[in-house]
Amino acid sequence: MTTSKPVKNIPPHPMDSLLRTERIPHIWCPGCGIGTVFSAVIAAIKNTGWDPNSIAMVSGIGCTGRMAGYIKLDSFHTTHGRALPFATGLKLARPQTKVIVVSGDGDLFAIGGNHFIHAARRNMDLTVICVNNLNYGMTGGQQAPSTPLGAKTTTSVNGSPEEPFNFSYLASACGATYVARWTAMQVRSLRSSISEALEKRGFSFVEVITPCPSSFGRRNRMGSALEMLKFYHGRSVIRGDIDPKDASMDIDKEIVVGKFVDIERPTFLDHYEKFNRPQMPPWRSMHPDNQKGR
Amino acid sequence: MNGDEACCEGALAVGCRFFAGYPITPATEIAESMSRRLPQLGGIYIQMEDEIASMAAILGASWGGVKSMTSTSGPGFSLMMENIGLGICTETPCVVCNVQRAGPSTGLPTAVGQGDMMQARWGSHGHYEIIALSPSSPQEMFDMTIRAFNLSEYYRLPVIILADEVVGHMNERVIIPREDDIEIINRRKPSVSREDYLPYEADADGIAPMANCGDGYRIHVTGLTHDERGYPAMNAKAQEQMVTRLVGKIRNNRDKIISTKNFYLDDAEVVVVSYGISARSSMKAVRDARNEGIKAGLIKLETIWPFPEELIRSIAPQAKAMIMAEINGGQMVLEMERCVGGACPVSLVGNYGGAILHPNLILGAISKAARGKT
Numbered sequence: 001m002t003t004s005k006p007v008k009n010i011p012p013h014p015m016d017s018l019l020r021t022e023r024i025p026h027i028w029c030p031g032c033g034i035g036t037v038f039s040a041v042i043a044a045i046k047n048t049g050w051d052p053n054s055i056a057m058v059s060g061i062g063c064t065g066r067m068a069g070y071i072k073l074d075s076f077h078t079t080h081g082r083a084l085p086f087a088t089g090l091k092l093a094r095p096q097t098k099v100i101v102v103s104g105d106g107d108l109f110a111i112g113g114n115h116f117i118h119a120a121r122r123n124m125d126l127t128v129i130c131v132n133n134l135n136y137g138m139t140g141g142q143q144a145p146s147t148p149l150g151a152k153t154t155t156s157v158n159g160s161p162e163e164p165f166n167f168s169y170l171a172s173a174c175g176a177t178y179v180a181r182w183t184a185m186q187v188r189s190l191r192s193s194i195s196e197a198l199e200k201r202g203f204s205f206v207e208v209i210t211p212c213p214s215s216f217g218r219r220n221r222m223g224s225a226l227e228m229l230k231f232y233h234g235r236s237v238i239r240g241d242i243d244p245k246d247a248s249m250d251i252d253k254e255i256v257v258g259k260f261v262d263i264e265r266p267t268f269l270d271h272y273e274k275f276n277r278p279q280m281p282p283w284r285s286m287h288p289d290n291q292k293g294r
Numbered sequence: 295m296n297g298d299e300a301c302c303e304g305a306l307a308v309g310c311r312f313f314a315g316y317p318i319t320p321a322t323e324i325a326e327s328m329s330r331r332l333p334q335l336g337g338i339y340i341q342m343e344d345e346i347a348s349m350a351a352i353l354g355a356s357w358g359g360v361k362s363m364t365s366t367s368g369p370g371f372s373l374m375m376e377n378i379g380l381g382i383c384t385e386t387p388c389v390v391c392n393v394q395r396a397g398p399s400t401g402l403p404t405a406v407g408q409g410d411m412m413q414a415r416w417g418s419h420g421h422y423e424i425i426a427l428s429p430s431s432p433q434e435m436f437d438m439t440i441r442a443f444n445l446s447e448y449y450r451l452p453v454i455i456l457a458d459e460v461v462g463h464m465n466e467r468v469i470i471p472r473e474d475d476i477e478i479i480n481r482r483k484p485s486v487s488r489e490d491y492l493p494y495e496a497d498a499d500g501i502a503p504m505a506n507c508g509d510g511y512r513i514h515v516t517g518l519t520h521d522e523r524g525y526p527a528m529n530a531k532a533q534e535q536m537v538t539r540l541v542g543k544i545r546n547n548r549d550k551i552i553s554t555k556n557f558y559l560d561d562a563e564v565v566v567v568s569y570g571i572s573a574r575s576s577m578k579a580v581r582d583a584r585n586e587g588i589k590a591g592l593i594k595l596e597t598i599w600p601f602p603e604e605l606i607r608s609i610a611p612q613a614k615a616m617i618m619a620e621i622n623g624g625q626m627v628l629e630m631e632r633c634v635g636g637a638c639p640v641s642l643v644g645n646y647g648g649a650i651l652h653p654n655l656i657l658g659a660i661s662k663a664a665r666g667k668t
C-alpha cells in the first residue's frame with residue numbers, strides 16, 4: 001500500500017451486491033493486481049449461486065488482507081498470519097458456512113507458514129486464495145518467502161540471498177485437494193479455478209502471481225502495472241498435467257500455471273464424525289441458540 | 295476430580311462446545327478431558343499446531359456462534375497475547391484458562407507459580423481492560439469457569455482464568471449442581487434489521503449486541519481501530535472513541551464484575567489479601583493468628599482484574615497493616631500499594647515459585663505486623 005491518492009469516482013459495478021460500496025474508494029495503489037483478483041473472487045462467488053449469508057471471508061494482514069473489508073459477506077480481518085487458524089475455528093463452529101481465506105504470500109507462508117501446512121494436512125474444508133506479489137506490499141516492499149533469488153526489495157537492496165518457496169508445490173505436498181496457479185492476467189482461467197476451488201470439499205488452494213507495481217515492480221525496474229502483468233503472463237506456461245513439484249515458479253525462466261491437483265480426500269470433519277459418530281447428536285445442538293439460558 | 299477436570303466440566307455445563315489447544319503441563323488435563331467429553335456432546339476438540347493457532351481458532355469459533363475456550367500455561371500464554379488483543383478489540387467472547395507454573399521461560403513446568411498476574415493484565419499491546427478470575431480449589435475451578443463464560447458472553451471479551459499448578463492438579467470433591475441451577479448467560483443478539491444494525495453501537499451499559507457469522511447481518515470484524523459499523527477508521531478520534539468504550543464497558547461495570555470473599559474483616563487490624571492457592575495458605579494463617587488473639591482478616595480475591603480498588607481503599611485506613619500473599623516476587627502487591635496510597639504499611643509474603651507459601655510464613659508476617667513492625 002502507498003499513501004498515493006486512491007482512485008475516485010468508480011462507476012456502479014455489476015458486483016455491487018457483494019461490495020461494501022460505502023467503503024469505496026479502496027486503499028490499493030493504482031494498477032495494483034489485487035483488484036483483479038478481488039473481482040475474480042467475487043465473480044466466482046456469484047457463479048456458485050450460493051446464499052451470500054452462508055459464505056464468509058477471512059483474511060490476515062497485508063494489502064491482500066484488506067479484501068475482507070470490501071466484500072459484503074461476513075468478513076474477518078484477523079492478525080498477521082493467523083487467518084487460517086481463525087478460519088479453522090469458524091468453519092468447525094459453522095460447518096454449513098463456506099469459508100474463504102484470502103491473504104498475501106507473506107501472511108500465508110512466512111508468519112503463517114506453520115498454520116498453512118497443518119490446515120492442509122488436516123484437510124480443513126477451506127478455500128485459500130493467495131495473492132503472490134513476490135514481496136510484503138503493505139509494509140513497503142520487503143523481502144518475502146516468495147521473493148525471487150537476487151530480486152531487490154527494501155531489505156535486500158543488493159538482491160535477495162534466499163531461495164523462494166514454490167507455494168503450489170508446498171500446498172500439494174501438504175495434502176491440499178485442489179491446487180491451481182495463474183497469473184493475474186489470465187482472468188478467465190483464474191475465475192474458473194476459484195469457482196472449482198469453492199465447489200471443492202477440502203483444502204483448496206489458488207495462487208495468483210500478481211503485480212505489485214508500487215513496491216516490487218518499482219524496485220526491480222519492471223515498468224508499469226500493465227507491463228508487469230504482461231511480463232508475468234509472457235513467462236507463463238500452461239501445464240495442467242504436470243507433477244506439482246515440476247510446476248516451476250521462476251520469474252526469470254518460466255512460471256508454470258494451470259491446475260495441478262484435483263483429488264478427493266476425507267476432511268477433518270469427515271474423520272472426526274467417523275471416529276466419534278456413535279455418540280454424536282445432530283450438529284446444531286452445539287449452537288447457543290439451541291441451548292437454554294437468557 | 296482434579297481442578298483441571300473440574301474446569302472442563304464447568305465449561306461444558308455452561309455450554310462450551312469448542313476447544314482448541316496445545317498440550318502443556320500443568321494444563322494438559324483440561325485438553326485431555328475436553329477431547330474425551332466434547333465429542334459426547336456434539337462439540338469439537340481440535341489440537342492446534344501451537345497456542346497462537348489455538349487462540350485464533352477459539353476466536354473464529356466464537357464468531358461462528360459457539361462458546362469456545364482454550365487452556366495453557368506460561369509459555370503458551372505468552373504466545374496467545376497477540377490474539378487475546380484481537381479478541382479484546384473485536385469484542386469476542388471466549389475463555390482462556392492459564393494454569394500457572396513457575397517462570398520465566400520454561401521455568402519449572404511441574405511446579406506452582408502465580409507469576410502471570412501482570413501479564414494477564416497488560417500482556418497484549420495497547421491499552422485495554424481485562425477480566426481475570428482466580429480459583430482456589432477444584433470446586434472453584436468448576437464454578438469460576440462457568441462465571442468466566444458468563445462474563446465473557448455478557449461483556450464480550452476473552453476472560454482469563456488464572457489458576458495454578460496446585461489447584462489444577464489437586465483432587466477434591468466437586469459438587470456439580472443440577473442443570474437448572476446453573477446460571478447461563480448468552481451473548482446479546484441484535485434486535486434490529488440488517489440495514490439498521492451497527493455492530494459496535496453499544497446499548498446503555500456499554501455492550502453492543504453481537505451478530506454471529508451466518509445470522510444474515512454480513513458483519514465486518516477487524517482488529518484495526520474501527521467505527522460503529524466495524525469499518526477501519528484510521529484516526530485519533532476513532533481510536534479515542536473505540537478504546538474509551540472498550541475500557542469503559544469493564545470499568546463502569548466493575549461493581550458487577552468484582553468479587554471477593556472477606557473473612558473476619560469487621561475488626562481486623564492486620565488484613566491479608568490473597569488469591570488462588572495462596573488464599574488457602576492465607577486462610578490457615580489468619581485462623582491461626584486469631585487463635586493467638588491477633589485480629590487478622592482475609593480478603594480472598596475471586597476476580598483479580600478488575601482489582602477491587604474501592605474495597606482496598608476503604609479498608610486500608612482502619613488497618614494497622616496489609617499483607618499480600620502471592621507466589622511471585624510482588625505483582626498484585628504493587629496494585630494494592632497503589633490503592634492503599636500510604637494509608638497503612640503494605641508488605642509482601644511471596645516466593646519466586648516452585649512451592650506454595652507455608653501458612654507459618656504468612657502467620658509470621660501477621661504477628662510481626664500486629665506488633666507494629668513491617
Ligand SMILES: Cc1ncc(C[n+]2csc(CCOP(=O)(O)OP(=O)(O)O)c2C)c(N)n1
Pocket residue numbers: 001061062063064065080103104105106107108131133135136137138139144
Ligand atoms: C505480528 C506482525 N508482524 C508484522 C506486521 C507488519 N506487517 C503487516 S502486513 C505485513 C506483510 C504483508 O505481506 P503479504 O502478506 O505478502 O501481503 P501483501 O501486503 O503483499 O498483500 C507485515 C510484515 C504485523 N501486522 N503483525
Ligand code: SF4
Pocket residue numbers: 001002027028029031032033034063064133137138211212213214215216
Ligand atoms: S500490493 Fe503493492 S501495488 Fe498493491 S496496494 Fe500493496 S503496495 Fe500497492
Ligand SMILES: [Mg+2]
Pocket residue numbers: 062104105106131132133134135136137144
Ligand atoms: Mg505479498
